[in-house]
Amino acid sequence: MINLTDEKMDKTTKKKKKTAECCGYPISIFFIVVNEFCERFSYYGMRAVLVLYFRYFLLWDDDLATSIYHAFVALCYLTPILGAIIADSWLGKFKTIIYLSIVYAIGQVTMAISTIHDITDANRDGTPDNFTFHIALSMLGLILIALGTGGIKPCVAAFGGDQFQEHQSRQLNTFFSVFYLCINAGSLLSTLITPVLRAQECGIHTQQQCYPLAFGVPAVLMVISLVVFIAGSGMYVKTDPEGNIMWSVCKCIGFAIKNRFRHRSSSYPKREHWMDWANEKYDKLLIAQIKMVLKVLFLYIPLPMFWTLFDQKGSRWTLQATTMSGDFGAFILQPDQMQTVNPILILTLVPIMDRLIFPLIQKCGLNFSPLKRMTVGMLFAAMAFVSAALVQIEIDKTLPNFPSSSESQLKVVNTYSTTLNVTISPNEHLLIESFGSSADYVTFDHQDITVSLNTNPVITKAFSLIKGGRQTLIIPSDPTVMYLKEDVKSKPREGKNAIRFVNGYTADLNITNLDSIEPSATTNYTLVNQGKRDFVLRHGEQWCEFSRKFGFGASYTFLIPSTVFSDDCESITEVEDMKPNSVHMALQIPQYFLITTGEVMFSVTGLQFSYSQAPKNMKSVLQAGWLCTNAVGNIIVLIVAELGKLPKQWAEYLLFASLLVAVSIIFSIMAYFYTYIDPAEIEAQVRKEQGLEPEEMEKETLEMEEKDEDQKNEQGVKQTKI
Numbered sequence: 066m067i068n069l070t071d072e073k074m075d076k077t078t079k080k081k082k083k084t085a086e087c088c089g090y091p092i093s094i095f096f097i098v099v100n101e102f103c104e105r106f107s108y109y110g111m112r113a114v115l116v117l118y119f120r121y122f123l124l125w126d127d128d129l130a131t132s133i134y135h136a137f138v139a140l141c142y143l144t145p146i147l148g149a150i151i152a153d154s155w156l157g158k159f160k161t162i163i164y165l166s167i168v169y170a171i172g173q174v175t176m177a178i179s180t181i182h183d184i185t186d187a188n189r190d191g192t193p194d195n196f197t198f199h200i201a202l203s204m205l206g207l208i209l210i211a212l213g214t215g216g217i218k219p220c221v222a223a224f225g226g227d228q229f230q231e232h233q234s235r236q237l238n239t240f241f242s243v244f245y246l247c248i249n250a251g252s253l254l255s256t257l258i259t260p261v262l263r264a265q266e267c268g269i270h271t272q273q274q275c276y277p278l279a280f281g282v283p284a285v286l287m288v289i290s291l292v293v294f295i296a297g298s299g300m301y302v303k304t305d306p307e308g309n310i311m312w313s314v315c316k317c318i319g320f321a322i323k324n325r326f327r328h329r330s331s332s333y334p335k336r337e338h339w340m341d342w343a344n345e346k347y348d349k350l351l352i353a354q355i356k357m358v359l360k361v362l363f364l365y366i367p368l369p370m371f372w373t374l375f376d377q378k379g380s381r382w383t384l385q386a387t388t389m390s391g392d393f394g395a396f397i398l399q400p401d402q403m404q405t406v407n408p409i410l411i412l413t414l415v416p417i418m419d420r421l422i423f424p425l426i427q428k429c430g431l432n433f434s435p436l437k438r439m440t441v442g443m444l445f446a447a448m449a450f451v452s453a454a455l456v457q458i459e460i461d462k463t464l465p466n467f468p469s470s471s472e473s474q475l476k477v478v479n480t481y482s483t484t485l486n487v488t489i490s491p492n493e494h495l496l497i498e499s500f501g502s503s504a505d506y507v508t509f510d511h512q513d514i515t516v517s518l519n520t521n522p523v524i525t526k527a528f529s530l531i532k533g534g535r536q537t538l539i540i541p542s543d544p545t546v547m548y549l550k551e552d553v554k555s556k557p558r559e560g561k562n563a564i565r566f567v568n569g570y571t572a573d574l575n576i577t578n579l580d581s582i583e584p585s586a587t588t589n590y591t592l593v594n595q596g597k598r599d600f601v602l603r604h605g606e607q608w609c610e611f612s613r614k615f616g617f618g619a620s621y622t623f624l625i626p627s628t629v630f631s632d633d634c635e636s637i638t639e640v641e642d643m644k645p646n647s648v649h650m651a652l653q654i655p656q657y658f659l660i661t662t663g664e665v666m667f668s669v670t671g672l673q674f675s676y677s678q679a680p681k682n683m684k685s686v687l688q689a690g691w692l693c694t695n696a697v698g699n700i701i702v703l704i705v706a707e708l709g710k711l712p713k714q715w716a717e718y719l720l721f722a723s724l725l726v727a728v729s730i731i732f733s734i735m736a737y738f739y740t741y742i743d744p745a746e747i748e749a750q751v752r753k754e755q756g757l758e759p760e761e762m763e764k765e766t767l768e769m770e771e772k773d774e775d776q777k778n779e780q781g782v783k784q785t786k787i
């Protein structure tokens with residue numbers, strides 16, 4: 066028998082420290098929930114402005130910006146494994162949270178520094194001169210953030226759970242709900258605040274959008290989160306890691322598989338569980354603990370499907386919102402702000418469920434066990450997608466008839482002085498007033514057309530249309546130079562409006578925020594937000610102001626006549642290329658309500674379940690396993706949504722809903738065969754079977770560790786059963 070050192074003896078005999086309580090709760094959890102609030106503020110605040118930073122500061126295109134964004138989010142949910150291994154095998158949860166929070170805070174500060182354009186703006190033109198510097202710094206920042214946020218995530222929830230004594234199981238469940246409330250309160254505030262900070266102007270040499278402030282505030286919140294966590298230091302129950310547990314787990318599983326394979330002949334008696342094939346070499350307690358973890362991890366296999374649907378709130382549903390109207394009368398909601406409905410609903414639904422619904426169900430004598438709750442949560446998410454499909458069908462009715470990939474569409478705009486009879490070969494005849502347009506787009510299944518105008522003499526010109534495109538034939542004051550201009554063929558992004566001007570004035574014109582336009586020319590599209598917008602038209606000393614109120618997602622061509630200055634811009638006519646969105650964003654509220662109800666049942670319960678079913682020394686590992694289901698869900702969104710696009714969006718929503726229903730049925734069957742366990746009880750029972758008192762058993766665990774260390778030193782010596 067190896068003698069234990071004093072230090073180790075002390076460690077083995079250490080009991081769970083009794084903590085100061087307030088209303089039945091350990092005071093230490095106050096520091097943990099405040100820490101989580103600040104950390105989530107930091108994370109979601111930074112995330113809220115990240116794509117805009119990529120797009121408008123680093124000047125990446127939409128595809129690159131969204132890909133890097135999704136890769137970052139997926140990384141944030143993969144790193145929990147690393148954090149859990151460090152915590153359970155090496156540093157313990159407390160130290161892991163502190164060290165990785167420092168990494169996280171450094172990452173946030175690096176990110177904030179990378180957004181200061183003045184650092185490399187030597188020529189003071191408002192844009193950075195050295196993009197490589199800003200890209201490198203921001204990528205470094207993001208990697209550190211992903212490492213930090215993901216790494217501490219499984220540890221904080223499990224560390225919070227560790228603060229409770231055995232008699233506080235009711236409070237422990239409430240803790241996970243409060244913890245979830247803090248996540249959502251932090252994320253809600255930051256998603257509202259950081260975009261406002263970004264919209265401010267700041268800078269040393271030139272005033273630009275204030276990204277340093279938008280990223281700086283989350284960095285400060287992360288530092289506060291760390292300080293709050295350290296402040297609670299004296300009050301925490303800190304459980305020490307029990308050696309390199311992950312390594313022991315892997316070796317034990319590997320041995321069981323090898324041993325089973327070696328004894329595959331039917332002459333060997335069967336064993337109750339395949340892990341029992343490790344009995345020859347490994348400790349029964351370790352085997353029992355591995356069995357508990359594997360049972361739960363097996364149950365997790367279908368869970369990523371829930372997240373696959375859940376995570377589409379931020380992508381597909383936001384895109385859906387861009388085709389809807391966000392005018393709520395008293396306020397205007399932008400499409401991406403619709404996502405804040407989720408944390409708002411969490412803040413109301415969690416207390417309602419905890420205080421009202423779940424106790425009511427219990428009073429009715431129904432056993433609404435955690436796994437049943439999770440199954441119902443999945444069904445709610447599936448219903449949310451059915452609701453999204455119904456909304457999509459309503460939207461589709463109002464969408465323009467866009468050309469298919471083999472078709473071409475054409476509209477005609479006439480800025481000639483008289484009404485024109487336009488013939489488009491072979492048999493399209495349009496009568497178009499001066500400063501008017503054809504009623505709608507004409508669809509062609511061929512690209513080569515000939516246009517004839519009934520001018521004197523008749524003007525005829527051949528054109529080749531763009532396959533799958535929408536174009537406008539502009540007939541200027543000199544019809545011989547009529548030309549094609551490409552139009553938008555999908556709803557403008559983020560619910561904005563695409564507008565352009567045709568200059569029918571006899572000289573160059575300057576329009577606010579646009580380049581000067583030559584006579585007869587047409588500007589490219591400019592995106593403008595919803596609401597009233599003013600444009601000043603100028604030529605030399607002459608000017609007039611033109612105002613227009615915009616809705617969401619429309620497209621217009623404004624025709625400027627030669628009389629524009631004499632009638633104070635009154636005669637500018639408007640051609641509606643695409644109607645504004647008419648289906649109201651409020652119709653998305655039912656789907657948000659359903660998915661959030663699903664989230665409360667699924668996610669809050671899953672968090673509690675992962676903690677309660679994990680053996681003491683593998684709590685963080687199971688939390689990480691739980692978070693990994695989210696990472697896999699995110700990856701499925703990336704793959705399936707890109708590869709398996711259905712022609713109709715509503716059909717894709719229904720497909721996802723049906724998949725989740727199928728998965729929830731499989732999960733409910735798996736759950737039926739799952740028996741809830743009390744890991745502490747099982748551990749005690751194994752100890753008893755081994756004829757060990759609890760304390761002796763802990764000593765034995767340490768002996769195992771010592772042996773492990775000795776074995777490392779004496780290479781080649783086989784590990785023996787204790």
Ligand SMILES: CC(C)C[C@H](NC(=O)[C@@H](N)Cc1ccccc1)C(=O)O
Binds near residue numbers: 105109253256408411
């Ligand atoms: C995987 C998690 C349990 C994620 C959890 N997220 C939430 O609680 C979301 N409801 C937060 C949110 C906030 C803003 C917009 C959408 C979602 C977490 O962050 O820990």
